Amino acid sequence: MKKQTVTIAVAMVTFMGCGTSGDDAGDPLGSWNEGAAKQSIIEFVESVTDPASPAFVAPAERIAVFDNDGTLWAEQPMYFQLAFAIDRVRALSAEHPEWSDQDPFRAVLSGDPDALGGLTEHDLVEIVTLTHSGMTTAEFRTVVAEWLATARHPRFDRPYSALAYQPMLEVLDYLRANGFKTFIVSGGGIDFMRVFTEEIYGIPPEQVVGSVGKTTVETRDGRPVLVKQPGIDFIDDKEGKPIGIDRFIGRRPIAAFGNSDGDLAMLQYTAAGLGAQLMVYVHHDDTVREWAYDRESHIGRLDAGLDEAHERGWTVVSMKNDWKKVFGFEDGGE
Amino acid sequence: MKKQTVTIAVAMVTFMGCGTSGDDAGDPLGSWNEGAAKQSIIEFVESVTDPASPAFVAPAERIAVFDNDGTLWAEQPMYFQLAFAIDRVRALSAEHPEWSDQDPFRAVLSGDPDALGGLTEHDLVEIVTLTHSGMTTAEFRTVVAEWLATARHPRFDRPYSALAYQPMLEVLDYLRANGFKTFIVSGGGIDFMRVFTEEIYGIPPEQVVGSVGKTTVETRDGRPVLVKQPGIDFIDDKEGKPIGIDRFIGRRPIAAFGNSDGDLAMLQYTAAGLGAQLMVYVHHDDTVREWAYDRESHIGRLDAGLDEAHERGWTVVSMKNDWKKVFGFEDGGE
Numbered sequence: 001m002k003k004q005t006v007t008i009a010v011a012m013v014t015f016m017g018c019g020t021s022g023d024d025a026g027d028p029l030g031s032w033n034e035g036a037a038k039q040s041i042i043e044f045v046e047s048v049t050d051p052a053s054p055a056f057v058a059p060a061e062r063i064a065v066f067d068n069d070g071t072l073w074a075e076q077p078m079y080f081q082l083a084f085a086i087d088r089v090r091a092l093s094a095e096h097p098e099w100s101d102q103d104p105f106r107a108v109l110s111g112d113p114d115a116l117g118g119l120t121e122h123d124l125v126e127i128v129t130l131t132h133s134g135m136t137t138a139e140f141r142t143v144v145a146e147w148l149a150t151a152r153h154p155r156f157d158r159p160y161s162a163l164a165y166q167p168m169l170e171v172l173d174y175l176r177a178n179g180f181k182t183f184i185v186s187g188g189g190i191d192f193m194r195v196f197t198e199e200i201y202g203i204p205p206e207q208v209v210g211s212v213g214k215t216t217v218e219t220r221d222g223r224p225v226l227v228k229q230p231g232i233d234f235i236d237d238k239e240g241k242p243i244g245i246d247r248f249i250g251r252r253p254i255a256a257f258g259n260s261d262g263d264l265a266m267l268q269y270t271a272a273g274l275g276a277q278l279m280v281y282v283h284h285d286d287t288v289r290e291w292a293y294d295r296e297s298h299i300g301r302l303d304a305g306l307d308e309a310h311e312r313g314w315t316v317v318s319m320k321n322d323w324k325k326v327f328g329f330e331d332g333g334e
Numbered sequence: 335m336k337k338q339t340v341t342i343a344v345a346m347v348t349f350m351g352c353g354t355s356g357d358d359a360g361d362p363l364g365s366w367n368e369g370a371a372k373q374s375i376i377e378f379v380e381s382v383t384d385p386a387s388p389a390f391v392a393p394a395e396r397i398a399v400f401d402n403d404g405t406l407w408a409e410q411p412m413y414f415q416l417a418f419a420i421d422r423v424r425a426l427s428a429e430h431p432e433w434s435d436q437d438p439f440r441a442v443l444s445g446d447p448d449a450l451g452g453l454t455e456h457d458l459v460e461i462v463t464l465t466h467s468g469m470t471t472a473e474f475r476t477v478v479a480e481w482l483a484t485a486r487h488p489r490f491d492r493p494y495s496a497l498a499y500q501p502m503l504e505v506l507d508y509l510r511a512n513g514f515k516t517f518i519v520s521g522g523g524i525d526f527m528r529v530f531t532e533e534i535y536g537i538p539p540e541q542v543v544g545s546v547g548k549t550t551v552e553t554r555d556g557r558p559v560l561v562k563q564p565g566i567d568f569i570d571d572k573e574g575k576p577i578g579i580d581r582f583i584g585r586r587p588i589a590a591f592g593n594s595d596g597d598l599a600m601l602q603y604t605a606a607g608l609g610a611q612l613m614v615y616v617h618h619d620d621t622v623r624e625w626a627y628d629r630e631s632h633i634g635r636l637d638a639g640l641d642e643a644h645e646r647g648w649t650v651v652s653m654k655n656d657w658k659k660v661f662g663f664e665d666g667g668e
Binding site for chain 1: 515525540546557567599
């Protein structure tokens, strides 16, 4: 069975390599322009997989971790999980006429960008709590899956899943084809992400690390179910990322990909290992195909991390210059 | 690379099958006597892996969870992690002459079984806190590894790792050879277990779920390190087991193995899935080769779980009758 899976995976990699660009057949990173960023990824993988190399790493230790929002898929004009929560408030508002003049729901229901922008952290916690608790984990997954199947990104008018970065999908496949185990380590909600990571990224639920809400076990119709409760048990951001890696994975990664200061502790922790490591920042500098933001941004702020990446010679990927395409649909497909 | 790993795994299974018993060559469960318990495991595996069976389960969903203490290795005369903690107090006592007349250390250092038996839960928390915090995760791993390499089990005078149950090692290999992903879900400390699960059970750190102590990130010599702190963030026992499964794995298992009432919630949660499931209790009823205990035991008490297993037709493994051998060393090897 396992052999079949591997064969299928290899076939998929081959297929994707062919599909993305005719003249790059066989290039596992076909959506990447030639340059220092692409080269650093390839050289790292070749060195740790070559048994004759002093940098060789046994397959079991080939752990690669990826932030999600802004690293594997877009995060503008707001984190997609927040877009889900806002859409969910709207969907539930029919049963709650009182929300129309009750903060923070009034602001959400107005759809007014200024009102949405004025939501405080306390407001956001209230909205996320309302939309992420008081139901079983199975019910929550259904709601998220339905949203993913129907919601459209406001700028691109496509499903949010289409906003995955094609070059990063290629990196995930390339690493796995070389014996790596790929993990997501994100500040996003673990239950939210697990609905789609396998389909979009090929990353199974058990390789997703994220922020964790409280859950309880309850008996319904004689069967135990898990019920999502208000409150957070673990925030997988900043210093929480190395803690989450230690807790969920139990090994230090040898490759880490992020895009913001929230990922800096994860990259530093990876860099502190012995042996070969690869630390990569995706830098949002493409106003045409995506967005450009870094030091001053509220979402995905990259400031101290950018300085440290330059100082320490980490790989900084220019979305504008290093990526032939950003999204798969740039070919014209969905 | 992955294909190589699979081939090696298959080769190991074949080798183990041949090694354990000459006349059972090719039987992946060669240390099991023929009977209902062995048959229930084989029938389950064959049904979920047969694409023509209505019970077929896709490889990605073939999640099997195992309690550790009393299910994969012995837990008498005390949990091995507590034996580690007590040995550690002794090792540290040279630097702490004041402990010789200070409770609970006096009791530990006396080596008197009655004094040890009289330790309260508060005493045990103090001992575990002392021996499991105040150091980096890497330092802790080194201490545990050194203990495992040197400590001897009091009854069998062998390394604790030799107390793994040979028939259960075969079950782990058999499931993996059939496309299952095997996880430990134990009340034991996650950092403690991860030191040895890969070597003893073939279960990598990222597939170990356990109780989690607090950790912080600190900078030492300019490098981030994880430091184990006093206090527990998550207890992976009883109702905590389904919560731990949901948090760390994110899928409902289709097979669950336990030996105590502490595993009952995990077995109930597994049984509540749709489709085929296998729930197994290992019943300690072998006074000669191991120990016999169930309803009245302080360690590994199996009371409500035993009743429910009989009522619901779960598999109850009699160590005495279902296992040809309990430990690998019964052949005479180490």
